[in-house]
Amino acid sequence: MSSKEVKTALKSARDAIRNKEYKEALKHCKTVLKQEKNNYNAWVFIGVAAAELEQPDQAQSAYKKAAELEPDQLLAWQGLANLYEKYNHINAKDDLPGVYQKLLDLYESVDKQKWCDVCKKLVDLYYQEKKHLEVARTWHKLIKTRQEQGAENEELHQLWRKLTQFLAESTEDQNNETQQLLFTAFENALGLSDKIPSEDHQVLYRHFIQSLSKFPHESARLKKACEGMINIYPTVQYPLEVLCLHLIESGNLTDEGQQYCCRLVEMDSKSGPGLIGLGIKALQDKKYEDAVRNLTEGLKESPVCTSGWYHLAEAQVKMHRPKEAVLSCSQALKIVDNLGASGNSLYQRNLCLHLKAEALIKLSDYDSSEEAIRTLDQISDADNIPGLLVLKSLAYRNKGSFDEAAKIMEDLLSSYPDLAEVHALEALIHFTKKDYLQAEKCFQRALEKDTEVAEYHYQLGLTYWFMGEETRKDKTKALTHFLKAARLDTYMGKVFCYLGHYYRDVVGDKNRARGCYRKAFELDDTDAESGAAAVDLSVELEDMEMALAILTTVTQKASAGTAKWAWLRRGLYYLKAGQHSQAVADLQAALRADPKDFNCWESLGEAYLSRGGYTTALKSFTKASELNPESIYSVFKVAAIQQILGKYKEAVAQYQMIIKKKEDYVPALKGLGECHLMMAKAALVDYLDGKAVDYIEKALEYFTCALQHRADVSCLWKLAGDACTCLYAVAPSKVNVHVLGVLLGQKEGKQVLKKNELLHLGGRCYGRALKLMSTSNTWCDLGINYYRQAQHLAETGSNMNDLKELLEKSLHVLEIMPLLSTVSSNQSSQNKLMLLHGPTWECYTSQMKTLSKLMRLSKWLNPLIHLI
Numbered sequence: 001m002s003s004k005e006v007k008t009a010l011k012s013a014r015d016a017i018r019n020k021e022y023k024e025a026l027k028h029c030k031t032v033l034k035q036e037k038n039n040y041n042a043w044v045f046i047g048v049a050a051a052e053l054e055q056p057d058q059a060q061s062a063y064k065k066a067a068e069l070e071p072d073q074l075l076a077w078q079g080l081a082n083l084y085e086k087y088n089h090i091n092a093k094d095d096l097p098g099v100y101q102k103l104l105d106l107y108e109s110v111d112k113q114k115w116c117d118v119c120k121k122l123v124d125l126y127y128q129e130k131k132h133l134e135v136a137r138t139w140h141k142l143i144k145t146r147q148e149q150g151a152e153n154e155e156l157h158q159l160w161r162k163l164t165q166f167l168a169e170s171t172e173d174q175n176n177e178t179q180q181l182l183f184t185a186f187e188n189a190l191g192l193s194d195k196i197p198s199e200d201h202q203v204l205y206r207h208f209i210q211s212l213s214k215f216p217h218e219s220a221r222l223k224k225a226c227e228g229m230i231n232i233y234p235t236v237q238y239p240l241e242v243l244c245l246h247l248i249e250s251g252n253l254t255d256e257g258q259q260y261c262c263r264l265v266e267m268d269s270k271s272g273p274g275l276i277g278l279g280i281k282a283l284q285d286k287k288y289e290d291a292v293r294n295l296t297e298g299l300k301e302s303p304v305c306t307s308g309w310y311h312l313a314e315a316q317v318k319m320h321r322p323k324e325a326v327l328s329c330s331q332a333l334k335i336v337d338n339l340g341a342s343g344n345s346l347y348q349r350n351l352c353l354h355l356k357a358e359a360l361i362k363l364s365d366y367d368s369s370e371e372a373i374r375t376l377d378q379i380s381d382a383d384n385i386p387g388l389l390v391l392k393s394l395a396y397r398n399k400g401s402f403d404e405a406a407k408i409m410e411d412l413l414s415s416y417p418d419l420a421e422v423h424a425l426e427a428l429i430h431f432t433k434k435d436y437l438q439a440e441k442c443f444q445r446a447l448e449k450d451t452e453v454a455e456y457h458y459q460l461g462l463t464y465w466f467m468g469e470e471t472r473k474d475k476t477k478a479l480t481h482f483l484k485a486a487r488l489d490t491y492m493g494k495v496f497c498y499l500g501h502y503y504r505d506v507v508g509d510k511n512r513a514r515g516c517y518r519k520a521f522e523l524d525d526t527d528a529e530s531g532a533a534a535v536d537l538s539v540e541l542e543d544m545e546m547a548l549a550i551l552t553t554v555t556q557k558a559s560a561g562t563a564k565w566a567w568l569r570r571g572l573y574y575l576k577a578g579q580h581s582q583a584v585a586d587l588q589a590a591l592r593a594d595p596k597d598f599n600c601w602e603s604l605g606e607a608y609l610s611r612g613g614y615t616t617a618l619k620s621f622t623k624a625s626e627l628n629p630e631s632i633y634s635v636f637k638v639a640a641i642q643q644i645l646g647k648y649k650e651a652v653a654q655y656q657m658i659i660k661k662k663e664d665y666v667p668a669l670k671g672l673g674e675c676h677l678m679m680a681k682a683a684l685v686d687y688l689d690g691k692a693v694d695y696i697e698k699a700l701e702y703f704t705c706a707l708q709h710r711a712d713v714s715c716l717w718k719l720a721g722d723a724c725t726c727l728y729a730v731a732p733s734k735v736n737v738h739v740l741g742v743l744l745g746q747k748e749g750k751q752v753l754k755k756n757e758l759l760h761l762g763g764r765c766y767g768r769a770l771k772l773m774s775t776s777n778t779w780c781d782l783g784i785n786y787y788r789q790a791q792h793l794a795e796t797g798s799n800m801n802d803l804k805e806l807l808e809k810s811l812h813v814l815e816i817m818p819l820l821s822t823v824s825s826n827q828s829s830q831n832k833l834m835l836l837h838g839p840t841w842e843c844y845t846s847q848m849k850t851l852s853k854l855m856r857l858s859k860w861l862n863p864l865i866h867l868i
Contacts, residue, residue, distance in 0.1 A: 010041050017048055047063040047066065063083060067080065104122070123135055126138060143163070212225055223246070240264045258281050272305070275294045276308040279293075279298055286318075292315045309329070310332045310355065323363065360375065366399045369396070372395040393412070393425055420446045420449035427446060443463060453488070458481070464481065465501075478498075482502065500515075510540060514541065535566075555570060564593035567590035571607065584607045614645055632662060635657055638654050676695045677696070677722060693727065696727055700723050732755040760789065763786065
């Protein structure tokens with residue numbers, strides 16, 4: 001086939017393609033290729049026709065063949081590009097970027113517009129594949145090309161802004177070159193904005209600062225960007241907040257930075273970064289309350305500020321709030337760990353771990369010391385930093401591992417003999433071993449090297465306090481160093497507690513001591529010793545208002561199961577004041593804090609008993625006796641309540657338990673006598689006279705034993721009189737009571753008393769009780785006793801002389817009893833008189849009248865009539 005025929009076939013193929021006769025076009029192309037195997041146009045036409053016939057593999061092969069034949073010709077490359085764009089071909093992802101790049105090379109010198117179009121397509125492709133560097137480089141070339149073409153600023157602004165949108169979403173995955181191209185894009189976009197200031201420009205500036213803030217090494221650029229936005233938008237908070245947070249996190253909060261924070265708080269009183277900055281400034285100025293307040297409020301708004309949490313913990317340590325400091329450090333460490341490893345974050349992490357360990361050691365308990373050791377082990381190169389080794393030794397000391405603590409201390413002494421904290425550590429170890437003389441020397445060496453450390457003065461004062469009575473009282477010893485410690489550290493609550501001990505126990509100045517205890521408690525409201533001492537001294541000084549104020553403040557804040565000392569004291573106050581329900585509630589709260597405190601159970605029992613809750617009181621006293629079997633008082637109260645409830649046998653068993661432990665316990669002896677007396681009365685009601693006599697005999701035995709120890713107690717004599725009078729209704733033949741000779745004025749032995757002798761003894765006992773304490777109740781009992789004696793004499797027909805003597809006594813009581821019944825407020829007395837004014841009283845008065853008539857018949861008895 002001649003050259004002319006080839007051209008004719010190619011023309012036919014082109015016409016066929018134009019007429020969409022693609023199969024016909026392929027025939028013409030094959031005809032050409034039979035003659036000219038490497039005909040460029042024929043291969044291109046095959047690619048076009050195959051693509052239209054949806055034969056992408058054949059089309060790809062044809063285009064590639066054409067591109068190999070004529071690599072600098074556009075048609076094949078354009079065809080490949082169109083093919084890859086149209087079909088999701090298997091090789092499109094890998095081949096299309098190369099195709100676009102080739103087209104860029106070919107268009108660069110011949111068609112700038114098409115070059116730009118292909119460039120944008122290539123950037124989109126790179127963007128989809130997250131090839132950020134290629135995106136940035138290619139787009140930069142596009143912008144440069146448009147600049148050379150004289151593009152307007154608005155177009156260039158949009159191009160730069162588009163690049164920021166491409167790159168700003170994935171800054172974490174970018175290398176340094178990509179980051180720099182991003183920042184350059186922001187700077188150019190900001191510079192080319194046509195409206196400054198404007199909402200659009202402000203948003204762009206904000207995005208620029210957000211991107212910069214993700215890269216700690218761009219500190220200077222971030223500061224410049226923030227200051228630039230602040231100058232343009234002075235009322236906008238965002239750049240101020242970012243700049244303040246940046247300065248805070250970098251530890252470079254200068255005076256200028258403080259001004260930014262103040263300005264921010266003026267704009268928004270709740271601004272997190274602003275408040276954190278003010279808190280750090282207050283911490284630097286040693287205004288710790290302000291520091292804690294501002295930092296706490298600031299962190300509510302900006303909770304991911306590592307430095308804010310660290311400085312809050314630092315202020316809390318300064319104020320001796322170690323539990324709070326531990327929590328703040330833990331929060332800071334959590335944020336650092338979430339941010340990932342970097343040079344600055346590692347430094348911050350070590351700082352937080354150091355401070356956390358220090359706070360844990362101040363807690364002093366075993367678990368906290370264990371955690372402190374684990375915390376110190378996480379710090380880089382901790383074994384080569386003397387301050388951290390001192391902390392580790394203190395942690396071992398707190399948990400009782402004295403050998404490990406001493407070994408670290410000895411190594412430090414040999415390596416760092418001039419460090420004050422090492423000598424203080426040695427002193428503390430001696431102090432723990434109660435070697436106070438060596439501790440004193442070591443603390444003095446520590447103070448020689450650093451005299452402005454409050455803890456050293458406090459510990460030396462404590463050493464003198466425990467060294468002995470002489471050094472405790474010596475003003476130049478304990479007191480001097482406690483005062484120095486208080487001057488150097490006004491937040492050290494424990495030193496004020498010991499100043500309180502000094503003024504209370506040594507000086508005897510209760511008012512001053514109370515002031516110190518109050519100060520200690522205000523500084524540390526978990527210090528139960530100081531709080532309790534302040535309350536107790538207020539009670540001693542009769543300042544109940546202050547005592548109640550302290551107790552109420554503590555109990556209002558206390559969570560369930562805490563502040564036992566406050567609940568207990570307020571409960572006892574309410575118990576004493578007669579506010580029984582409040583007493584019960586407070587004592588129950590105290591028991592929630594310590595369910596095994598038998599004293600609390602006893603006090604709760606008293607509160608229940610005071611409001612008439614005998615059953616609940618019984619349970620409380622029973623629990624107290626179980627917790628402390630040696631407590632005689634608890635067992636006695638159990639017995640006393642059982643006695644009140646009429647459970648006399650159970651009460652007797654409890655009283656007997658007390659007597660076995662303490663034979664001379666008078667309340668138990670009295671209780672035993674009362675129980676037997678009550679059982680005797682119950683037996684009389686049931687007509688069990690024999691049992692009643694036995695019970696009375698036992699009752700008199702116990703009353704007599706009690707009187708041997710306390711003959712000055714009126715009620716014991718009265719009860720003995722009650723026991724003697726109780727058997728008045730029993731037949732004389734049945735009454736033969738063995739009575740200890742002591743009750744009859746004899747030194748030893750027993751005597752058997754008949755009914756008349758027993759009643760007579762009862763009268764004598766009442767008389768003895770009245771000599772010790774004259775009460776209407778006892779007078780009533782005495783009158784009744786005389787009546788029972790007279791009744792017995794009348795029944796047995798005794799001689800007139802006995803009747804005469806008894807009549808004198810009876811008539812005398814007869815005169816005073818109506819008066820006593822009128823003026824007496826004693827319900828028991830009134831009840832007894834009411835009984836006499838019944839049938840018994842009528843019998844009594846009738847017999848008295850009969851006796852009077854007999855006496856009037858006898859002249860030698862006439863003088864006695866004037867006694868009536």
